[in-house]
Amino acid sequence: MTAVHSRVRFVSAVLAGGLLCATSACGRATPSNSGAESRSPGVHSERAWDEPASYAYTLTSSEGERSLIGAFRVTVRDGKVVKAVGLDDSGRWVVRQLPGEVPTLGELLAEMAQARRDEADTAEAEYAADGHPVRILLDWEKNAVDDEALYVISDYEPAAG
Template sequence: MTAVRSRARSVSAAALIGGLMCAAVACGTETPTSSGATEGTEPKSETTWEEPSSYMYTLKSSEGERSLIGTFRVTVRDGKVAEAVGLDESGRRVVKQLPGEVPTIGELLEELEQARRDKADTAEAEYAADGHPVRISLDWEKDAIDDEALYVISAYEPADG
């Protein structure tokens, strides 16, 4: 248990330092509001953003030995991925071999919340001014190799109407 508390303090300190550095260099319109679950508290929803039923976004998924590694342009219609285009070699391979693996933003947020419920060592997110996530970082066990996930969300465009 001591390692968990120590890790939580390290994550908090790192998040604070990262936030201060980001503010100091005016790193754009993204607002870092990240936190993982800490011992004795329930994870809190950090955004009031509601996933629209239709939108487009670019997803860069990296780290670990997960099946979802690569860069994708994703079109969501009626709450489901209608089209995923691999933008790099890894992304094209995933789309060809595992087309159902490319997630909606809502599914990424569900993975984040599950990691928090499971008390993962790292379960953090950063959100844009409108509330949608722009970065999700997960690491279930600090000492395990290749169980990390990093999702960077960009070029988010809600559908008209």
């Protein structure tokens, strides 16, 4: 009877350990076929990416109680946002009330760099194969409520030229 209980405990421990390992990796790993790369908060080097003067992208900004919450289609020319279209109610409100708040990708990366200089608890990004950011996560204080920012970048299109 003791051998059976020991074997059951051993198998249970192995299964629990495997489950723990699998679940602790969730949300951290980037699928190898996505072309994205994740940076740890303490790593200050960035992928080489020269922000083009003109491009368009879709930004979904969420988390915390920041003024920039919502979904936007953004057009950048000569390094400046020339058009921002709110794609949801929050985005439309921001575009109408705070039009200067919609950033370029360079401004989002600068915000992340500043968060790192300020020693934020989390300041990390994932990058596409060409080097442009596809996700930026910021959390200035781990135990503070609503100081986080999550920027998801999609539909990036550099201007033809």
